[in-house]
Amino acid sequence: MLHTTIRGDEKLLMEAAKKADVDLVVVDARGLVLSPDVWQEKCDVVLERCVSTTIGMHAIAFFESLNIPVVNNLRVANICEDKFATSLALNKAHVPTIPFALAFDxxxxxxxxxxxxxxxxxxxxxGGSWGRLIAKINDQDALEAVIEQKMILGSPMHKALYFQKYIEKPGRDIRVTMVNGKVVCAIYREATHWVTNTARGAEAKPCPVDKDLEKISQAASRAVGGGVLGVDVFETDDGYVINEINHTVEFKNVQRVTGVDVAGEIISYCQEVLS
Structure with missing residues (x-):
């Protein structure tokens, strides 16, 4: 298991591996030298859990070049780490998603x-996670101010202006945890703020999974290539729509409020990938 910091999620994975009698080697990816000429360590499958997207993406590419399977694989990671690419994949697969557009000025x-x-x-x-650096733009004045900040102070990534239609939510969204195309469980993330993310203070509560939620979550998983995913879903008057998909999914709050052994499901999936 590759990591850049041990969070509650990784501790749960370590416990699940021990229960399953799986030899899980925990490696801080920040200390690796990724060179095929000098790499000598042996491993059967890599579980990528890096908080750093930069480190994680390069590590995935490296281990796949050695024909070592990685959870999640590079195709899935490339799509999910880019919100625009995710929207395109969902749209191409005819999965209901929030209307979106990209501009550069x-x-x-x-x-x-x-x-x-x-x-x-x-x-x-x-790119990015935890609901950071997102802005609700209500009018032209706000648009001008935010774009000026991005163009002058932002990195090249912030000069790609990715817009989504604002969706009125019922004070919550839904996080569906997927493993190998299967819905493991779901939670509501409730908040008074329009950003409904537990990293921003939203409260996690169990969410029942109906047939429509299961269907759209499975379709979203297929659209990006499957694996271990966190699918973010909005409720609208016209039904469910997909917001984003996370490929290095955090699940400690999910496991805590649902009682579902998400870590165990992930370890089992790694064993399936190996077999």
Whole structure:
């Protein structure tokens, strides 16, 4: 198991591996030298759990080049770490998702917003997690201010202006935990703020999984290539829609409030990948 810090999730995985009598070697990826000319360590399957997307993506590519299976694989990681790529994959697979658009300057950002039906919209970086650096844009003045900040102070990634139509939620969203195309469990993430993320203070509560939720979650998993995923779902008057998909999914709150052994499911899946 590769990591860049041991969180509660990784501790649960270590406990689950011990219960399953799986020899789980825990490796801090920050200390690795990834060179095929000098690499000598033997492993059967790599479980990538790095908080750092940069380290994680390079590690996945390296181990796959050695024909070592990685959970999740590079194709899945490449799609899910990029919100625009995720939206494209969902749209291509005809999975209901939030209307979206990408622009690269203010003039075309206005056109993008018009195409989404006007204000309000949500502006996000194409990469990132925990609900960080996202903005609800209510009008032209707010758009100009945020774009100026991004263009002058932001990194190249922030100059890709990824917009989603703003969706009114019932004070919550749904996180569905998927393993190998199967819905393991789901939680509501409830908050008074429009950003419903547990990293931003949302409260996790168990969510029943009906047939429609199961169906759209499975379709979303197929669209990006499967594996171990956290699928974020919004409830709308027209049914469920997919917001984002996470490929290095955090699950400690999910396991805590549902009682489902998510860590055990992940370890079992790694064994299936190996076999």
């Amino acid at each position: 203010e003039v075309h950002a206005v056109q993008a917003i018009e195409g989404l039906g006007g204000y309000p919209v949500v502006l996000k970086p194409t």
